[in-house]
Amino acid sequence: MLETALVDWSRLQFALTAGYHWLFVPLTLGLAVIMATMETVYVATGDEFWKRTAKFWMKLFAINFSVGIATGIILEFEFGTNFSNYSWFVGDIFGAPLAIEGIFAFFMEATFFAVMYFGWEKVSKRFHLASTWLTGIGAAISAVWILVANSWMQHPVGMEFNPDTVRHEMVDFWALVLNPVAISKFFHSVFIGWMTGAIFVIGISCWYLLKRRETRFALASIRIAAMVGIIGTFAVMFSGDSSGVHVAEYQPMKLAAAEGLEDGGERAPFSIVPGVEVPAMLSILATHDADGYVPGINDLLDGYTTPDGVHHLSADEKIERGKIALEAFGEYRALKDTDPEAAAIARQRLDENVDYFGYGYINSKEELVPPVGLVYWAFRVMIGLGSLLLVLMIAVLWAERKAKLRNMRWLLWAALCSIPLVYIAGQAGWIVAEVGRQPWVIEGLLPVKAAVSSVSVAAVQTTFWLFVAIFTLFLAIEIRILLKAIKQGPQIE
Amino acid sequence: MITYEFLQNYWWFLISLLAGLLVFLLFVQGGNALIFLAGRSERERELILNSTGRKWELTFTTLVTFGGAFFASFPLFYSTSFGGAYWVWVLILITFVLQAVSYEFQGKAGNILGKTTFRVFLTLNGCLAPLLIGTAVGTFFTGSAFYVDKSAVGVIAAPTISRWANGWHGLEAVANPFNVEFGLMVMLLTVSLGAMYLINNIDDDKLAQQLRRSLVYSFGLFLVMFVVVLGQILTMDGFAVNASGEVYMESYKYLQNFLSMPVVLALLLIGAVLVVAGVATTLLRKGFTRGIWLSGPGTVLAVMALFMVVGYNDTSYYPSTADLSASLTLANSSSSEFTLRTMAIVSLIIPFVLAYIAYFWRQMDKRSLTTEELEKGDKY
Structure with a gap:
């Protein structure tokens, strides 16, 4: 007999892992662009200042990167360990993007990260710059494939059910890759990364300004980060808009829940x-x-x-x-x-x-409604904070241009305090996308309860709490190390 | 003609290749197993972990890609083994998770647990990961207890296809000495590879001497395990598949597989000779540091041969001892022809990926790692 507790704990464990993973990934995606831009300025001008600026952010990047990797590997294998039925039922389609992600993206990240981090004295300047960009591009390519996989769950396309093998089988690879949901999700996620990286850099730089230290470094970082962040936020809005249209078309229940809309119409x-x-x-x-x-x-x-x-x-x-x-x-x-x-x-x-x-x-139609309150409020938090952060970044950039930023202490404080907000916004967005599609692991084709592995509830509870302990400890350590490193600063002046 | 069967075999070849590369790259783990054993001083320990620390992501990525490729090409294995032998895979994952952060965290101020704890994590991963992975692969020869019933999908109350036959969920693999011996063999091999990699990668005479001593012990024990394991493989009953897909026990199955696939036998022999040659030259010729470049490729070939012998020639590569008919074969566990064909096209990029990895590897390792570099340069 299918146990509700097993389904819930399996779902919770995946939510935990994905939620944690999504804490670390956006910063990787965004910070990569910011530090690569800084290094580009260094190579173009030859000014050592820019090299040291880029290197400081790379140091923070590396600390964060490793925790993203740690949570990421568990995600991949959890499809097998906790959703074994899913893995067979749609593995013919779903496995492909995961394999491609490994072959195309992860090796690129792994190779060029090592060059970026340890290669300053070993390869030429231009070569090193290319490696920094390629690390970031590798991260973005990885986002392409994991979002192709995720989008297929939200809007399955390009497959047919085969009752002889008892699974869905791929019949059109390009339908999978060019899934409109995947395209808008990719841009949405990557540009959320830009926003996150920008707010992270701006917030920390504003702290230096509050402390009246590292001024040149802080202002230079803010200029680049704010540009990246503002471009990113507009792109997030556009891709979010097309995401909304897709949700309305392919997952109307998610939209109704996100709006708390009981009775619709024109x-x-x-x-x-x-x-x-x-x-x-x-x-x-x-x-x-x-x-x-x-x-x-x-x-x-x-x-x-x-x-x-x-x-x-x-x-x-x-x-x-x-x-x-x-x-x-x-x-x-x-x-x-x-x-x-x-x-x-x-x-x-x-x-x-x-x-x-x-x-x-599905036993009763009530099962088909996701938790409305959670999705509704998460949606509002996401949009509200996103808009607030856009206003903030524009204000910071404007004040910096007018050379007023250093004296606007309230704005510096606001920027510093916005760092947790960008993470809350990101998590809220993740809740809208993933809680909003419950009870489906694949929209309309497979509910979560038919996807789980046959392991004991106690086993999943054990691993759940184990992961809670490990991830939380890692997060605490990461934050502490980051704080120490920030306090020490780039020591340019 | 590229048939479905050809594609299944081709993908098993790629899985074997990835497995071979993975075991070779586990020199990172093997090296980390020696952090405290061969590294006597802080300086030596730093050298070791900074040396493996520049390659660990490649090993990690190979593991992830191995998982992804197995998922894409043989999804029934992914669902049956991962969902069934739950604890084995979870343990393997946890050791890698601990490793992933430890390099970055160990040397940083504010790391809460202290430098030594993270180095212990690296050592734990260094010993346990190869041991557990090896033990899990041992079950490819000895079988695991599971049921597979695809029709279960139609049963609303219990739609799970694959079920493990006992509550141990994979831990029972250690009850079979062969699996454990297989695990020990892999672990001792990776320690030997790790020692040779460090000898090659680090320019430090004193440390090299200590590493050579570790190599003597690890490789000596490895040889014993290798003989024990190979002897059993060549004499054990194997899981054979007949023309209609039924699985049955056959005496000397793996020996017969080697004999009817001379290429695979040759791979094993060449691999073994290269592994031994690398170690022997390192130990016998003073100043010879390139042993890893003989033993490493040898490892790739030998591991490939073991995967091929358990997958090809009408053999069940993931047999079930609870229900022989549930055993996984290349034919009954693979993805559809369309998916295998599509992914075969994707796989054409692999030589290019290997080439750029090799190129940058050489660029980065032109000079060996020294204490001076750690003092002035970037390090963990």
Whole structure:
């Protein structure tokens, strides 16, 4: 019998690992661009100041990088250890991007990171600069492939179900790679990295300004970081906008949860906070049309008809068709060797209902609604903090240009305090994307509860707490080492 | 003609190659096992961990890629073994997780646990990771207790395909001496490789002397284990597959595999000769430091041969002792033809990746590591 506790603990363990991983990755993606830009200035001008500036940020980069690697390896293997059914059911598609990520991205990161970190005296200046950029590009390429994999879970494309092998099989590799969800997710995630790196650098630099030390270093770092951050934030907004449209199209329940929208319709309002709404705004965001139809949670559960006359099945109808699919699958498997004719009939029934296969595991329609409160508030936190951070970066850049920044202590304090905010925003975004798609591990095809490994609840609890202890300890150590290193400073002046 | 079967064999070849490269690159772990044994002073310990510390990410990445490639090409192994032998894989992972942060953290102010703790983590990973990985690979020959029922997917209340047959979830592998011997063999080999890598990579006479002494012990013990393990492989019953895919026990299966695949036998022999030659030359010829460049490639070949002998020639590479019919073969556990074909095209990039790694490796290691470099340059 499937244990609810096993499903919950497996899910929690994955959430923990992914959440921690996503603490370290954005800084890697963003800081890479900032320090590579600094080193580029060094190579272009020959000014040692820039070399030392870049090297200081590289030192912080390396400390953070290692924890990202540590959490990342667990993520990859957890698909096998805790979601073994998933690994077979869709491994034919999902394994490929993971393997490609290793071959294309990780070796690049590993090779050029070593050159970047230890190669200052061993390779030429230009060669070293190339290595620094390639480390960052390697990280971005890794993001491409892991997000291709993730996006396929959110919007599965390019595959067919094969009841003989009992799995989905890839039929179109390029559909997988060029999945529109993957493209917007890639830009969204990478540019969140730029934002994170920028706020990190700006915040720390502002601390030096508050302490009235390392002034040249701090101002120079702020100039570059603020530019990267502002470009990044606009790109986050654009990619977020297209992400929204994709969610509306492919995962309407996630959107309804993120909006707390119970009853939808045309000219759906956008909720800023409960009770404060902008009329028709949600329709504009979700469909790029003020009259666009956005279904609410109740519409999705009870079934609805869009203005173009298309009827969308209710949850109960989907569940029923899912049960038919599962039953037909069982019949086909039982009969295929003994009674080919009856098996062919079962096969046809399966094919007709296969799109609802995952719904067959759902017991009641309530299971199909993700935790609305959490997703709703996470969405608001993400957008609210993101906007605040944009304003802050523009203010910092403006003040720096006007040579006023050093004396605007309130702004320096605000920038310093914004470092945790950018992480909270990132985690909130992750919650919207990943909690918002529950109960599905693959949208519509496989709920989490049919994906887990058959291990004991106690085993998963043990590893969960073990990982909590290890990751938390690593995080605490990383923060402490970073603080010490920052306190010591680049010591340029 | 590139058939489905050809692709399955091709991907098993790549898995074997990655396994071979991984064991070679585990010289990082082997070297770290010697931090306290061969490194007597702080200076020597720093030299050792800074030497392996410039390569550890390659080893780590090879492990991750090995996992990813296995997932992409033989997903039933990924789901059955990882989800079943839960504790073995979790333990392996944890040792690598501890390693991943330890280089960076050990020498930094504010690291809470202190320098020695992180070096102990490196040593732990150095000993345990090869031992556990080796033990896990030992089960490729001896089998594991699991069931596979793909039709379970249709059972709403219990849709899990692969189930482990006991509550030990992989830990029971140590009950079979062969698996443990296999693990010890891999560990002792990686320690020997580590010693030779450090001799080659570090320019320090005193440390080199201590490393040579470690090499004598580790390689001596390795030879004993190698003979014990190989003797068993050549005489044990193996898991054979007949034309209709049924798995059955066959006497001297692996010996027969070697005999019917002379190329694989040759790989094993050439590999073994190279491994021995590297060590022997290092120990016998004074001032010879390039042993790793003989024993390393030898390791790659020998490991490849062992993977091939357990996967090719109608053999089950991941047999089930609980239910022979559940045993995994290249044919019944692989990805679809389309996926294998697509990934085969992707794999054409591998020689290029290997080439740039080799190129930058040479660039970075033109000069051996010295105390002076650590004093003035960047170090962990």
